[in-house]
Amino acid sequence: xxxxxxxxxxxxxxxxxxxxxxxxxxxxxxxxxxxxxxxxxxxxxxxxxxxxxxxxxxxxxxxxxxxxxxxxxxxxxxxxxxxxxxxxxxxxxxxxxxxxxxxxxxxxxxxxxxxxxxxxxxxxxxxxxxxxxxxxxxxxxxxxxxxxxxxxxxxxxxxxxxxxxxxxxxxxxxxxxxxxxxxxxxxxxxxxxxxxxxxxxxxxxxxxxxxxxxxxxxxxxxxxxxxxxxxxxxxxxxxxxxxxxxxxxxxxxxxxxxxxxxxxxxxxxxxxxxxxxxxxxxxxxxxxxxxxxxxxxxxxxxxxxxxxxxxxxxxxxxxxxxxxxxxxxxxxxxxxxxxxxxxxxxxxxxxxxxxxxxxxxxxxxxxxxxxxxxxxxxxxxxxxxxxxxxxxxxxxxxxxxxxxxxxxxxxxxxx
Numbered sequence: 001x002x003x004x005x006x007x008x009x010x011x012x013x014x015x016x017x018x019x020x021x022x023x024x025x026x027x028x029x030x031x032x033x034x035x036x037x038x039x040x041x042x043x044x045x046x047x048x049x050x051x052x053x054x055x056x057x058x059x060x061x062x063x064x065x066x067x068x069x070x071x072x073x074x075x076x077x078x079x080x081x082x083x084x085x086x087x088x089x090x091x092x093x094x095x096x097x098x099x100x101x102x103x104x105x106x107x108x109x110x111x112x113x114x115x116x117x118x119x120x121x122x123x124x125x126x127x128x129x130x131x132x133x134x135x136x137x138x139x140x141x142x143x144x145x146x147x148x149x150x151x152x153x154x155x156x157x158x159x160x161x162x163x164x165x166x167x168x169x170x171x172x173x174x175x176x177x178x179x180x181x182x183x184x185x186x187x188x189x190x191x192x193x194x195x196x197x198x199x200x201x202x203x204x205x206x207x208x209x210x211x212x213x214x215x216x217x218x219x220x221x222x223x224x225x226x227x228x229x230x231x232x233x234x235x236x237x238x239x240x241x242x243x244x245x246x247x248x249x250x251x252x253x254x255x256x257x258x259x260x261x262x263x264x265x266x267x268x269x270x271x272x273x274x275x276x277x278x279x280x281x282x283x284x285x286x287x288x289x290x291x292x293x294x295x296x297x298x299x300x301x302x303x304x305x306x307x308x309x310x311x312x313x314x315x316x317x318x319x320x321x322x323x324x325x326x327x328x329x330x331x332x333x334x335x336x337x338x339x340x341x342x343x344x345x346x347x348x349x350x351x352x353x354x355x356x357x358x359x360x361x362x363x364x365x366x367x368x369x370x371x372x373x374x375x376x377x378x379x380x381x382x383x384x385x386x387x388x389x390x391x392x393x394x395x396x397x398x399x400x401x402x403x404x405x406x407x408x409x410x411x412x413x414x415x
Contacts, residue, residue, distance in 0.1 A: 019384045020065045057083045077264035094138025095280045096182030102320040107235040109244045116246035121285035126341040127151040128284050129162045131305030133298035135209040137180040140280040142168040143296035145188035147282025148251030148324045157225035162339035164205035171214035179211050185251040189231040189325045197227025224334035226327040234322035241319045250283040255316035265303045273316035304344050363392030
C-alpha cells in the first residue's frame with residue numbers, strides 16, 4: 001500500500017474508526033494525512049485551490065470515519081474521489097437513463113424449469129476479464145455492456161475474450177451524441193445487432209477514454225463463434241436477477257452514493273439512495289449473502305475493483321434494469337487463444353487479515369485490530385499501531401520506514 005493508506009484504507013472498521021478519528025482531532029496530523037494523500041495520488045494544486053481541496057478531503061475523511069462507526073457490514077476508506085468536487089465525481093459515471101423505465105417484474109429470461117444453484121461466482125471460473133478503468137469519461141455504460149457480454153461468449157465459445165468498450169463509445173452514438181456524456185447498455189447491444197452482430201477486441205480497438213470517429217468497418221470482428229442479435233431484459237426482482245446471473249454475467253444499473261464511492265470492502269447495504277440511477281456496472285456472481293459486481297474504476301477502488309451488494313436488499317435499484325445480449329451461433333469455432341482472466345478471488349465473509357504484531361508482550365497498539373498493510377509506514381504509525389508496525393523493536397526504524405520480516409528497515413514497498 002502507498003504511504004497515505006496507512007491509516008485510511010484499513011481492513012478493520014473498528015481500527016480504522018479509532019485511528020482516523022484520532023488523526024482528525026489533530027490539525028497537524030490531518031494535514032500530514034492530506035499531504036501524504038496528495039503525494040500518493042500525484043496531485044499538486046495552487047495555493048487557493050489547495051485550501052479548497054483540503055476542506056473537501058477533510059470532509060470526506062470525517063465521512064469515512066463516521067461511516068465506519070455505523071453498525072454496517074461494509075468498510076469505507078479514502079481514495080481518489082476524496083478530494084474531488086461533486087462535478088468531477090459525476091464524470092466517473094455516465095449512465096443516461098432518460099426515458100428508461102424499470103424492467104417488468106416478471107420476464108422469462110432463462111429456460112423454463114431452470115434452477116439456479118445456491119452460489120455462482122464467474123470470477124472463479126475463468127470467465128471474467130481483469131478490472132478496467134473508465135477514467136473521467138462517462139463511459140460506464142460501455143463497460144457494463146461489455147461485461148454483460150464476455151462471460152456469456154466464454155460459455156458459448158469456450159474462449160474468454162477481452163472485448164472493446166471503445167468501439168461502443170465511438171460508434172453507438174456517432175453523429176448524434178457524445179459517448180463520454182452517457183449512454184445505455186442495451187443501445188450498445190442493439191448497435192451490434194444492426195452491424196452484423198459484431199464487436200472488436202480491446203487489442204484491436206483499445207480504450208482511449210474519449211470520443212473518436214467510429215472505425216468498426218476497418219477493425220477485425222472478435223465475435224467469431226456467435227453474433228449479437230439483440231438483448232434480453234431481466235425481470236426487475238432479485239430472484240429474476242439471480243436466476244439470470246446463474247447463466248452468465250449481467251449488465252446492471254444503480255445509483256452511486258457517497259457510501260459507494262468511498263467503499264473499501266465487505267458487504268454493502270446502502271440505505272441512502274434517492275431513486276435516481278446513474279451508473280452502469282456488471283454483475284458477475286452471487287452467494288447466499290451478496291451479489292458480486294465488477295466496477296469500472298480500476299483495481300485501486302473498492303475490493304480490488306469489485307463490490308459486494310447485500311442480498312435481500314434493494315441496493316439502489318440494482319435489480320431493476322438488468323439485461324444481457326442474445327446470441328446466434330455462426331457455426332465457426334473461435335480458435336484464438338483466450339484472453340487473460342481476472343486473478344481476483346472474493347472472500348465469502350467479512351473476515352479481515354490478522355495483524356502481524358511483534359512478539360514483545362510489553363508493546364501495545366493504541367488502536368485495536370491494527371493491520372500492517374494498512375496502518376504502517378506513516379509518520380504517526382508508531383503512535384497508533386506501534387506493536388503491529390514493529391516500532392517496539394530494540395532499534396526503531398527511521399521515520400518513513402518499517403522493519404521488514406528480515407529485520408532490516410526499509411521503505412514499506414521495498415520489503
